[in-house]
Amino acid sequence: MKDNTPINGNDLMALGYPQTELLGIALKANKKRTGLTKVEMLAHYKMVLDKAEDYINHHVFGKLAKAIVEGVGQREEEDVIPLREHGVGYSIYGSEHIEEGAIKQMQTAAKLPVAVAGALMPDAHQGYGLPIGGVLATENAVIPYGVGVDIGCRMALSIFDIKGVEFYGMEGLLKEQLVKHTKFGAGHGFQGQYKAQHDILDRGEFNLNPFIKNLQDKAWEQLGSSGGGNHFVEWGLMEFLERDEVLNIDKGTYLALLTHSGSRGMGATIAGRYTQIAKDICKLPYEAKNLAYLDLKSEAGQEYWAMMNLAGDYASACHEVIHDKLTKAIGAEVLAKIENHHNFAWKEMYQGREVIVHRKGATPASKGVMGIIPGSMTAPGFLVRGKGEEDALNSASHGAGRQMSRTQAIKNLKAEDIKAVLADCGVQLIGAGKDEAPMAYKDIHQVMAAQGELVDVVAMFTPKIVRMADDGSRED
DNA sequence: ATGTCC
Numbered sequence: 305m306k307d308n309t310p311i312n313g314n315d316l317m318a319l320g321y322p323q324t325e326l327l328g329i330a331l332k333a334n335k336k337r338t339g340l341t342k343v344e345m346l347a348h349y350k351m352v353l354d355k356a357e358d359y360i361n362h363h364v365f366g367k368l369a370k371a372i373v374e375g376v377g378q379r380e381e382e383d384v385i386p387l388r389e390h391g392v393g394y395s396i397y398g399s400e401h402i403e404e405g406a407i408k409q410m411q412t413a414a415k416l417p418v419a420v421a422g423a424l425m426p427d428a429h430q431g432y433g434l435p436i437g438g439v440l441a442t443e444n445a446v447i448p449y450g451v452g453v454d455i456g457c458r459m460a461l462s463i464f465d466i467k468g469v470e471f472y473g474m475e476g477l478l479k480e481q482l483v484k485h486t487k488f489g490a491g492h493g494f495q496g497q498y499k500a501q502h503d504i505l506d507r508g509e510f511n512l513n514p515f516i517k518n519l520q521d522k523a524w525e526q527l528g529s530s531g532g533g534n535h536f537v538e539w540g541l542m543e544f545l546e547r548d549e550v551l552n553i554d555k556g557t558y559l560a561l562l563t564h565s566g567s568r569g570m571g572a573t574i575a576g577r578y579t580q581i582a583k584d585i586c587k588l589p590y591e592a593k594n595l596a597y598l599d600l601k602s603e604a605g606q607e608y609w610a611m612m613n614l615a616g617d618y619a620s621a622c623h624e625v626i627h628d629k630l631t632k633a634i635g636a637e638v639l640a641k642i643e644n645h646h647n648f649a650w651k652e653m654y655q656g657r658e659v660i661v662h663r664k665g666a667t668p669a670s671k672g673v674m675g676i677i678p679g680s681m682t683a684p685g686f687l688v689r690g691k692g693e694e695d696a697l698n699s700a701s702h703g704a705g706r707q708m709s710r711t712q713a714i715k716n717l718k719a720e721d722i723k724a725v726l727a728d729c730g731v732q733l734i735g736a737g738k739d740e741a742p743m744a745y746k747d748i749h750q751v752m753a754a755q756g757e758l759v760d761v762v763a764m765f766t767p768k769i770v771r772m773a774d775d776g777s778r779e780d
Numbered sequence: 781a782t783g784t785c786c
Contacts, residue, residue: 491784531782
């Protein structure tokens with residue numbers, strides 16, 4: 305009988321494997337396991353630890369054995385920057401909605417020697433380094449994975465001078481133009497005459513070094529594209545229950561365009577390079593290694609800061625291109641435009657001193673600052689105004705947050721059930737995988753209720769025509 | 781999130 309009983313980190317630690325990167329290498333050996341039971345595997349693991357030399361050429365354990373012989377994961381104590389015994393304080397909003405893994409990651413982040421304060425938003429879930437929905441203020445240090453892989457991932461909303469009732473006569477045009485002017489999928493961009501122009505491509509930061517210079521062409525190609533995963537471009541109806549003086553918009557329902565995407569391949573490449581540089585310089589204990597940080601005064605820190613800002617502005621430019629194309633295509637006037645990053649780091653004041661506030665999947669919500677918190681492809685999104693809650697480091701959630709992991713959703717959800725929900729909500733969907741189904745997300749109303757102290761709702765957005773990247777299995 | 785491990 306084939307025994308597929310999984311082996312996890314705890315099993316290996318019980319055998320004496322240290323909680324260092326050696327544990328990760330050891331777990332990889334389990335992926336090559338063929339026809340061996342868990343008991344047999346564990347017996348091998350024990351012997352590899354005791355006599356690694358004998359396993360150097362083994363087809364399953366060779367890599368692990370080599371790592372042990374080379375002393376990987378037995379780093380000299382003095383190389384490692386210790387975490388503080390007691391972390392700085394952090395507030396949690398809607399803890400009943402938050403998975404334990406995210407809270408553990410926040411606890412680790414709070415123990416960083418550079419940590420000043422933190423906060424966890426109600427849509428938080430486990431990420432790489434800092435949890436998604438995590439906010440962390442640090443002193444003179446930037447954590448590339450505290451910003452995230454998709455630097456400058458953001459929302460942009462255009463509200464048009466078109467009344468909601470007119471939407472139903474425009475559906476054909478809206479859908480056609482949405483398909484015509486947007487581009488989705490990993491690696492995808494525009495070619496030839498379809499490439500967009502924007503001042504961002506002339507920015508001096510592209511001349512900082514050869515690394516960033518090499519990303520300029522890709523940035524041009526992908527300018528105005530949306531990428532994959534949970535990114536979208538959608539038409540919907542924006543409902544103001546009362547007149548908003550600041551926006552100068554009367555009570556009523558308006559056609560609106562909402563977009564969610566980031567800095568595409570360019571930002572991901574910057575994030576990857578600078579987190580690696582940070583890890584080489586800033587060696588932290590195993591559980592904190594993805595929180596490696598750069599001193600802002602160091603050369604690498606200044607390079608990252610400049611490139612992060614460039615990637616943020618590039619992400620903004622991508623939204624601008626999409627909104628400009630579609631606004632022109634439908635010949636509408638824009639009454640108001642609102643936008644915000646939700647994966648970024650800012651220099652802000654906290655209790656009288658300057659700190660670096662990392663928001664990784666969190667909406668800036670300083671007093672009076674507007675932001676957009678999307679729901680799902682069928683659930684409403686909200687235009688909000690920050691209340692400036694210092695305990696939340698002036699932040700709010702960046703969405704509903706997942707209720708099902710991507711794999712769970714793909715495995716358990718049925719295409720006809722998703723279709724039924726879309727039909728019920730009157731939403732037309734172009735693209736998207738099952739992992740983006742409405743049921744894969746938490747109830748946005750509960751998430752909003754959990755952050756009533758952080759933001760006021762200004763208006764509500766109801767999605768009507770949604771485009772996302774095609775399902776991975778259907779991708780060309 | 782990203783052409784999914786340089």
